Amino acid sequence: MWAFLVTEVMFFGGLFLAYTFLRWKYHDAVVAASGHLDWILGGVNTGVLLISSLTMAMAVHAAQEGKRKATVNFLILTMILGAVFLGVKAFEYSHKWHDGLFPGFNFHWTENPGYAGGAEMFLFLYFVMTGLHGLHMVVGIGLVAWIIKRANRGDFTPEYNIPVEITGLYWHFVDIVWIFLYPLLYLIQPPHH
Amino acid sequence: MPGATNGVFEMPKTTYINAQEGIKSWLLTGDHKRIAILYLISISIFFALGGIFAALIRIELLTPGPDLEAEMYNRAFTAHGIVMVFMFLIPAIPAVLGNFLLPIMIGARDLAFPKVNLLSWYLYMIGGLLTLSAMLMGGVDTGWTFYTPYSTSYSQSYVFLTGLGIFIMGFSSITTGLNFVITTHKMRAPGMTWSRLPLFVWSQYATSLVMLLGTPVIAITVVLLAAERVFGVGVFNPNLGGDPVLFQHLFWFYSHPAVYIMVLPAMGVISELIAAFSRRRVFGYSFVAFSSLAIAIFGFLVWGHHLFVSGQSAYAGIIFSLLSFIVAIPSAVKVFNWTTTLYKGSISYETPMLYALAFIGLFAIGGLTGLFCAALGLDVHITDTYFIIAHFHYVMVGATVIAYLGGIHYWWPKMTGRTYPEFWGKLSAMLIYVGFNLTFFPQFILGYLGMPRRYHVYPPEYQVLNVLSTAGASVLAIGFMMPVFYLLWSLKFGPVAGPNPWGAKGLEWETASPPPTLNFDATPIVTEEAYAYDAEAEESAYQAALQQAKHAK
Numbered sequence: 187m188w189a190f191l192v193t194e195v196m197f198f199g200g201l202f203l204a205y206t207f208l209r210w211k212y213h214d215a216v217v218a219a220s221g222h223l224d225w226i227l228g229g230v231n232t233g234v235l236l237i238s239s240l241t242m243a244m245a246v247h248a249a250q251e252g253k254r255k256a257t258v259n260f261l262i263l264t265m266i267l268g269a270v271f272l273g274v275k276a277f278e279y280s281h282k283w284h285d286g287l288f289p290g291f292n293f294h295w296t297e298n299p300g301y302a303g304g305a306e307m308f309l310f311l312y313f314v315m316t317g318l319h320g321l322h323m324v325v326g327i328g329l330v331a332w333i334i335k336r337a338n339r340g341d342f343t344p345e346y347n348i349p350v351e352i353t354g355l356y357w358h359f360v361d362i363v364w365i366f367l368y369p370l371l372y373l374i375q376p377p378h379h
Numbered sequence: 380m381p382g383a384t385n386g387v388f389e390m391p392k393t394t395y396i397n398a399q400e401g402i403k404s405w406l407l408t409g410d411h412k413r414i415a416i417l418y419l420i421s422i423s424i425f426f427a428l429g430g431i432f433a434a435l436i437r438i439e440l441l442t443p444g445p446d447l448e449a450e451m452y453n454r455a456f457t458a459h460g461i462v463m464v465f466m467f468l469i470p471a472i473p474a475v476l477g478n479f480l481l482p483i484m485i486g487a488r489d490l491a492f493p494k495v496n497l498l499s500w501y502l503y504m505i506g507g508l509l510t511l512s513a514m515l516m517g518g519v520d521t522g523w524t525f526y527t528p529y530s531t532s533y534s535q536s537y538v539f540l541t542g543l544g545i546f547i548m549g550f551s552s553i554t555t556g557l558n559f560v561i562t563t564h565k566m567r568a569p570g571m572t573w574s575r576l577p578l579f580v581w582s583q584y585a586t587s588l589v590m591l592l593g594t595p596v597i598a599i600t601v602v603l604l605a606a607e608r609v610f611g612v613g614v615f616n617p618n619l620g621g622d623p624v625l626f627q628h629l630f631w632f633y634s635h636p637a638v639y640i641m642v643l644p645a646m647g648v649i650s651e652l653i654a655a656f657s658r659r660r661v662f663g664y665s666f667v668a669f670s671s672l673a674i675a676i677f678g679f680l681v682w683g684h685h686l687f688v689s690g691q692s693a694y695a696g697i698i699f700s701l702l703s704f705i706v707a708i709p710s711a712v713k714v715f716n717w718t719t720t721l722y723k724g725s726i727s728y729e730t731p732m733l734y735a736l737a738f739i740g741l742f743a744i745g746g747l748t749g750l751f752c753a754a755l756g757l758d759v760h761i762t763d764t765y766f767i768i769a770h771f772h773y774v775m776v777g778a779t780v781i782a783y784l785g786g787i788h789y790w791w792p793k794m795t796g797r798t799y800p801e802f803w804g805k806l807s808a809m810l811i812y813v814g815f816n817l818t819f820f821p822q823f824i825l826g827y828l829g830m831p832r833r834y835h836v837y838p839p840e841y842q843v844l845n846v847l848s849t850a851g852a853s854v855l856a857i858g859f860m861m862p863v864f865y866l867l868w869s870l871k872f873g874p875v876a877g878p879n880p881w882g883a884k885g886l887e888w889e890t891a892s893p894p895p896t897l898n899f900d901a902t903p904i905v906t907e908e909a910y911a912y913d914a915e916a917e918e919s920a921y922q923a924a925l926q927q928a929k930h931a932k
Contacts, residue, residue, distance in 0.1 A: 189560050189591060193553050197595035200629055204603065204614055207625050289612045303613070303620035310612040314603065 187352045191359050194322075198363055201315050205370060208307055215304025218297060220374040222287055223312070224278060228372040231274050235361045238267035242357045249342050249350040257342065257350065261334045264357065268327045275320055282309070289313065312371055319367060322360045329353045388877030390796050394893040409493030410896055415479035416794070417500050422475060423863075425466040425507060430856065432459035437818075437849040443839045452835035453520035454536070460523030465545050466507050468779055469637060472644035473555055473590075474503070476786045477583045479794060481559060483887040483894060484577050486568025486903040491561040495554050502551035510544030513537035522833060524634070527615035527626040531607045539608055542601045549598045552640070556590030559583050568886070570905030577885055577909045578667050582647025585671035589636045589643070589678060597633035600626065624689050631682035639678040641775055642742075643671055645782030646713055649738050652785055653717045655883040656732035657724025658917045660910040663716045670709035677706045687758045696755050703753035710746050714739060725918040729881075730804030734785025737812045741777030745770060748823065763833075766826025769819045777815060784811070784862065791866065792876030796893045799869040803861060810858035817851025884910055 209216050245260035286294035289310040295302040333353050336342065342350055395412045405413055435455040439447050447455065478496065482489055490496050513519060519541045521530040530538050563576075563584050576584075603614055604626070613619025615626040654661045661667055683691060683699030717739055726732070748770040752758050761767060792798050821844040826832075830841050837845070879888040890899050 189557055193557075193591045193595045196592050197599050200596045200599035200603075200632075203629065204625065207622065208614070211622070212620065289610050291610070306612055307614055307620065310606070310610060310614065314606060318602075 187355050191355065194359060198315075198318070201311065201318070202366075202370075205311055205315070208304070208311060212301075212304025212307070215301035216308045217374050218301050219305035219308040220371065222282075222285070222309075223372045224281070225372045227274055227278055228368050231271050232364065232368050234267050234271050234274070235364050238264050238271070239358055239361045241267065242354050246347075246350050246354040249337070249347040250344060252342075252344040254337060254340060254342070257337045258334055261330055261337065265327055265330045265334070268323055268330070272320060272323055272327075275316065279313075282313075315367055315371070319360065319363055322363070326353075326357050326360050329356060388875045390875050391891040391893070391895070393895060394796065394891065395896045396796075396893055398896045407497070409489065409497055411478050411482050411490045411493065411496055412794075412894065412896075412898075414496050414500050415475050418470065418474040418478060418503070421500075421504060421507070422467055422471055425462055426471075428511075429459055429462035429467055430859065432456070432462065433852065434856065435459075437852040439835050440837070440845050441849045443837050443842055443845075445836050447835060449835050450520060453522075453833070454514075454518035456833060457519045457522050458514050461510060461519070461541065461545070463775075464523055464637070465548055466503075466510070468641040468775055469552060470503060470548075470555075471641075471779065471783050472648060472786065473552075473559070473583060473586055473640075474499075476579075476648065476783070476790065477559065477586075477644060478555075480790065480887055481580060481583055482562060482566070483890065483898050484580050484885060485563065485566065485571050486886050486899065486905065487562060487566035488897045488899070490558045491565060492558050496558055499551040499554040499558070502547055502554065506544045506547030506549075506551065508544075509547065510541050513540035513544065516540075524630060525604060525626075526630075527604070527607075527623040528613070528617060528621075531604060531613070532616050532618070539605050542605045546598050546601045546605075549594045549601075552590045553594050556587035556594070559587040560591065563587075568903050568905055571886075572905075574665070575905055575908050576668070577647075578650035578661060578664070578671075579644075579647035581668040582643045582650070582671045585675040586640055586643045588672075589640050589675050592679065593633040593636040593640070596629060597637075600629040600633070603629075624686065624691065627686050627689055628682070631685040632679075635682040635685065636675075636678045638771075638774065639674055641779045643674060645738070645779045646671065648782040648786040648789075649717060649735050650713075651885070652731045652735035652789055653720050654910040654912065655789070655881055656729060656735065657721050657726045658912040658914040659720050659724040660908070660912060661716065662719040662722075663712075664909070666712050667716050670712045673709040674706060677702065677709070681706055681753075684753055684758070687755060688762050700753055700755040700758075704750065707746060707750055707753075710742075714743060714746070723914060725914045725921065728805075730799075730801060730808050731785045731789035733805060733808040733812075734781050734788065737808065738778055738781045738785065741773055741781060741812075741815070745773030745777050748773065761826055763831055764826035765822040765830045765832060768832050769822035769826060772819045772822075777819070781811070781815075784808075787862070787866075789881070790887070791869070792880045793887055793892045793894070795870055795873075796876055797869050797873030798876045798880055799862075799873055800865050803865040807858050807861035807865075810854055810861070814851050814854030814856075814858050818848050818855055819851070821845070821847045821851075884912055 241260045241263040245257050245264060248256035248260055282288055283292055286292055287309055289306045293306055293309070295305055330353060333350055336349065395410055398410075399408075405417065408414060408417075432455050435447070436452070436459060439445075439452055439455070445452075478490070514537075516537055519534070519536045519538055521534050521536070521538060525538065525542070563580060567576075606612070607614055607616065607621075611619075613621040615621045615623050617623060650661050650667055681699060681703045683695055684703045687696050687700075717735075748766070752761065752767060752770055788799065788804055825841055825844050825848075828841070830837055876892050878890065878892050880892075881888070886899075886903055886905070887894075889903060
C-alpha cells in the first residue's frame with residue numbers, strides 16, 4: 187500500500203507542478219480567481235475531513251482491539267463524513283457553474299480582462315485537482331463500505347485486520363492531499379467579499 | 380555442448396497449461412504463467428501491427444518523392460511509435476518474461492496479487508484496443524510525443540481517444556510494478572537472500588520502481604492534455620497563456636525513464652544468458668545489481684536533455700547534459716561486467732547466446748551514440764534528425780527487442796516444454812543482426828548529413844542511404860517472421876525439453892517444463908548463490924567427451 191501511495195504522490199505531483207508554474211506566471215490572475223472560491227465552505231470541508239480521519243483512526247484502533255461493533259460504527263461515521271464532504275463539494279461546483287466560472291463551456295470573466303486567461307486556467311486546475319480528489323473520495327467511500335461489510339461478517343480479529351489498516355492508510359492519504367489543496371487553492375489571499 | 384538432451388524426456392502430466400481446460404479458464408486465470416502467455420500473444424500481435432506501420436514508413440522513404448500523402452505519413456509514423464513504445468516495448472519483457480519468471484526465480488508460488496495481475500492484462504487490452512480503435516477511425520498525426528500546442532489545438536485527429544488508451548495502459552504498468560515490488564520483498568523462498576537474487580529479478584525490481592514513480596506523471600499529463608482539448612483551456616497552449624515547454628518537461632519526466640523501463644529488463648535477460656552460456660558466475664554480481672538501481676535513479680534526472688533546443692535555460696542545459704553523461708557509467712559497468720564474464724568461460728553459441736552477443740554490440744553503439752546526443756553542443760546539430768532515430772532504435776530494438784527474443788528462445792523450453800529447432804533459431808538471429816544494422820546504421824550518416832525526421836520527402840542525394848535502410852528493413856522483417864513459424868511448429872513437433880535443457884542454474888530450471896500451476900512440488904530451499912557455475916569443470920568434461928568421441932571413431 188505504501189508503494190501504491192508513492193505512485194499517487196507522483197500522480198498529484200504533476201498537477202502541483204502545473205499549479206506552481208501557473209501561480210508563478212499569472213500571480214495576480216490566480217489571486218483574483220482564488221477570491222471566487224468560498225473559503226468558508228472549503229474550511230468546513232477541511233474540518234469534516236479532519237474529523238473523518240480521526241474516526242478512521244479510531245476504527246483501525248477498534249479493529250486492532252477486536253471490537254467489532256465499535257469498528258463498524260466508526261467506519262459508518264467515516265463514510266457519512268466523506269459523503270458530507272462530497273455534498274458540500276457538489277454544492278460548490280454548482281455555484282461555480284451558476285457564476286459562469288466553469289472553464290471551457292460556461293466561463294464569463296467580468297473583472298479585469300487581462301486576468302481572464304490566467305483565471306480560467308486557475309479554475310481549470312481547480313476543477314481538475316479537486317475533481318480528481320473527489321474521485322479518490324468516491325473510491326475511498328466504496329472501500330469503507332466494503333470494509334464495513336467484512337467487519338460485520340466478523341472477518342477481522344486482533345491478529346488479522348490488514349484490510350482495515352490499508353483502507354485507513356488510503357483514507358488518510360486522500361485527506362492529506364486535501365490539506366495541501368485547501369490552502370493552495372482557497373487561501374491565497376483574504377477574500378474580499 | 381553441455382547439457383544437451385537426446386529426446387529421452389517425457390512431458391509432465393499436469394502442467395499449468397493443461398491444469399484447467401477452456402478459454403474461460405484462461406481469461407479468468409490468476410496464474411502468473413498463464414497471464415504471461417496472454418501477454419505474449421497480445422504483445423506479439425501488436426508488435427506485428429507496429430511492424431506494418433514501420434514498413435509503410437520505409438516504403439515511403441524508398442524514393443525521395445511523395446508516395447503517401449504527408450498527412451497519411453504523419454499518421455503512419457505516429458502509429459508506429461505509439462504501438463511500439465506503449466504497446467510493445469514497455470510491457471514486453473516485464474509483462475511476458477517477468478510475469479512468467481519472477482515468481483519462479485525467487486521460489487514463490489505466484490505473484491503477491493494474482494487478481495491484480497489479471498486486472499493489469501485487462502487494463503492493457505482495454506487501453507490497447509481503445510488506442511487501436513482511434514487508429515482505425517483515422518489515427519493520430521502528432522507523433523508519439525504529442526507535443527503541444529499542436530496536439531491540443533491544431534491536430535484534427537483522435538488525440539483524446541489515443542490519450543485515454545495510453546492513460547489506461549499506464550495503470551496496467553503501475554499494477555504490474557506494484558506486484559513485482561511487493562512479491563520481491565515478501566515472497567522469496569527460504570534462503571533466497573537479496574544477494575542471491577538472479578540479476579533478472581534485480582533488474583525487474585529496478586524497472587518496477589521506475590514504473591511506480593514515472594507512470595503516474597504521464598497519466599496526469601495525458602489527463603491535462605485531454606482536458607485541454609475538451610475544455611479549450613490552455614495550460615500548454617501559448618495562445619491562451621500556457622506554456623508548451625511545461626508539457627515537454629512533464630512528458631519527458633516519464634518518457635525518458637520509460638527508456639529504462641524498456642532497457643533495464645533487457646539487461647536482466649542478458650545477465651542470465653551470458654552466465655548460462657559461458658558457465659560462469661556473472662562478474663561483479665553486486666555491481667551489476669546496483670547499477671540497475673543507479674540507472675533507475677539517475678534516469679529520473681536527465682529528462683531535460685530532450686529539451687536542449689526548447690528554450691530551457693542554458694544552465695539547466697549544462698546540468699542535464701552532465702547528468703546524462705553520468706547515466707553512461709552504470710550502463711558501461713554492465714557491459715564491462717558481461718564481457719569479463721565471458722573471459723575464461725566455457726562458451727557455447729546457441730541461439731540465445733547469439734542474441735546476447737548481438738545485444739552487447741548493438742547496445743554499445745546505441746549507448747555511445749547516446750553520448751553524442753547528451754553533449755549539449757553536438758545535440759543542437761543532430762536534434763530531430765535521423766541520427767536520433769538511429770540512436771534510439773539501436774537502444775530500443777538493438778537492445779530491448781534483441782534481448783526479448785533472446786529471452787523468449789532461452790525460456791521457450793520452460794514455457795512450452797519443447798525445444799525449438801536450433802538451426803532456424805541461429806539463422807533468424809543472424810538475419811536480424813544483419814538486417815538491423817543495415818537498416819539503422821545508414822540513418823546515423825543520414826542524420827549527421829542533416830536529414831530531418833518526420834518528413835515524407837527528402838532531397839535526392841539522400842536516396843542511396845535510404846534505399847540501403849529500406850533493404851535492411853526487409854531483411855529484418857524476414858528475420859522477425861521466422862521465429863513465429865518455427866516456434867509455433869515446435870509447440871507440436873519440437874523435441875521434449877525436460878526440466879533443464881541448457882544445464883543452467885536458477886530455480887526456474889529445477890522445476891518441470893512446463894511448470895505445474897503452483898510452480899514447485901515443494902517450496903524450494905536456496906543454499907547457494909546465483910550462477911554457481913563451474914566453468915573449468917564444464918570445460919574439462921567437454922574436452923573429455925570430445926576425446927572419447929575421437930577414440931570411438
